[in-house]
Amino acid sequence: MFDLSGRTALVTGASRGIGYFIALELARRGAHIIAVARTVGGLEDLDDDIKAVGASATLVPLDLTDMKAIDALGGSIHERWGKLDVLVANAGVLGTISPIGHIKAKDFEKVMTLNVNATWRLMRSVEPLIRASDAGRAIFLSSGVAHSCRPFWGGYAASKAAIEALARIWANELVNTAVRINCVNPGATRTAMRAQAVPGENPDTLPDPRDVAAKIIKLADPALTETGMLYDVREDRMLRYREPE
Numbered sequence: 684m685f686d687l688s689g690r691t692a693l694v695t696g697a698s699r700g701i702g703y704f705i706a707l708e709l710a711r712r713g714a715h716i717i718a719v720a721r722t723v724g725g726l727e728d729l730d731d732d733i734k735a736v737g738a739s740a741t742l743v744p745l746d747l748t749d750m751k752a753i754d755a756l757g758g759s760i761h762e763r764w765g766k767l768d769v770l771v772a773n774a775g776v777l778g779t780i781s782p783i784g785h786i787k788a789k790d791f792e793k794v795m796t797l798n799v800n801a802t803w804r805l806m807r808s809v810e811p812l813i814r815a816s817d818a819g820r821a822i823f824l825s826s827g828v829a830h831s832c833r834p835f836w837g838g839y840a841a842s843k844a845a846i847e848a849l850a851r852i853w854a855n856e857l858v859n860t861a862v863r864i865n866c867v868n869p870g871a872t873r874t875a876m877r878a879q880a881v882p883g884e885n886p887d888t889l890p891d892p893r894d895v896a897a898k899i900i901k902l903a904d905p906a907l908t909e910t911g912m913l914y915d916v917r918e919d920r921m922l923r924y925r926e927p928e
C-alpha cells in the first residue's frame with residue numbers, strides 16, 4: 684500500500700458519494716485532505732471519519748460555480764503549503780435527462796458551468812502548485828456516457844467529454860514534468876447522482892462508493908507512471924487514447 688504521509692490532496696465534491704470516500708481513502712494513506720463542497724454537514728462528517736483514521740483535513744465550504752473563489756483557493760493553498768500533491772476533480776452535476784431539443788438553456792449552462800468551466804478554472808488555479816510537487820497527481824471523474832453518447836444524456840455527456848479533452852491536453856502539456864494526469868470512468872455507483880439518473884433502479888445492485896473509491900486512488904500513487912489515460916474501474920484497466928498528432 685503506497686504512503687501519502689506529508690502530502691496534500693484537494694478533493695472536490697467531498698461531502699458525499701464517490702468524492703467522500705476518495706478523500707477518506709487518501710487520508711487513510713496519510714494525506715492531508717483539502718475537502719471542497721457546499722454542504723457543511725457532509726464535510727463535517729468526513730472530517731470526523733478522517734480524524735478517526737488518524738489523519739487531518741481542511742474543510743472548504745465552497746460553491747465551485749464561484750470562479751473567483753477557485754482562483755483564491757489556489758492562492759490560499761500556495762500560502763499554506765506552497766504545493767499540491769493530489770488534485771481530485773470529482774464534483775459534478777447530472778442536469779436533466781432529456782432530448783437535446785428539450786433541454787432548458789439554464790439547465791445546460793448549469794451543467795457546463797460546474798462540470799467544465801469550474802474544472803478548467805481549478806486546473807489553472809492549481810497548475811503552479813501541482814508542478815511544485817515532486818509527484819503531482821491529478822484525477823478527473825468522467826463517465827462512460829462521454830463515449831457511449833447514450834440518448835437523452837446530452838448535457839452531462841458533453842460535459843464529461845470536455846473534461847476528458849481538457850485532462851488529456853493537460854497531460855500532454857505536462858508530460859515532461861513529474862505530474863501525472865488521468866481520467867476515470869467509475870461505472871454506475873450507488874450514490875445520490877445515480878439515483879437521480881436512474882430512479883427506478885435498486886441501489887443494492889450497484890457497487891458501493893467505498894469500493895469504487897478504493898480503486899480510484901491508485902491514480903494518486905507517487906510511483907504511478909501512466910499519464911493521459913482513462914482508468915475503467917469496472918474492468919480495473921488503464922485505457923490508452925489516441926496519441927496527439
Ligand code: NDP
Pocket residue numbers: 695696697698699700701702719720721722723725745746747748772773774775776797824825826827868869870871872873874875876877
Ligand atoms: P453525488 O451527487 O453523490 O456527489 C456530487 C458531489 O459534487 C457532492 O459532494 C456535491 O457537494 C458536489 N457538488 C455539486 N455541485 C457543487 C457545487 N456547485 N460546488 C461544489 N461542489 C458541488 O455524485 P457522485 O458521487 O455519484 O459522483 C461523483 C463524480 O463521479 C461526478 O463527477 C459524477 O459525474 C461521476 N460519475 C458518477 C457515477 C455514478 O454512477 N455515481 C457514474 C459515472 C461518473 P455539495 O452538494 O455539498 O456541494
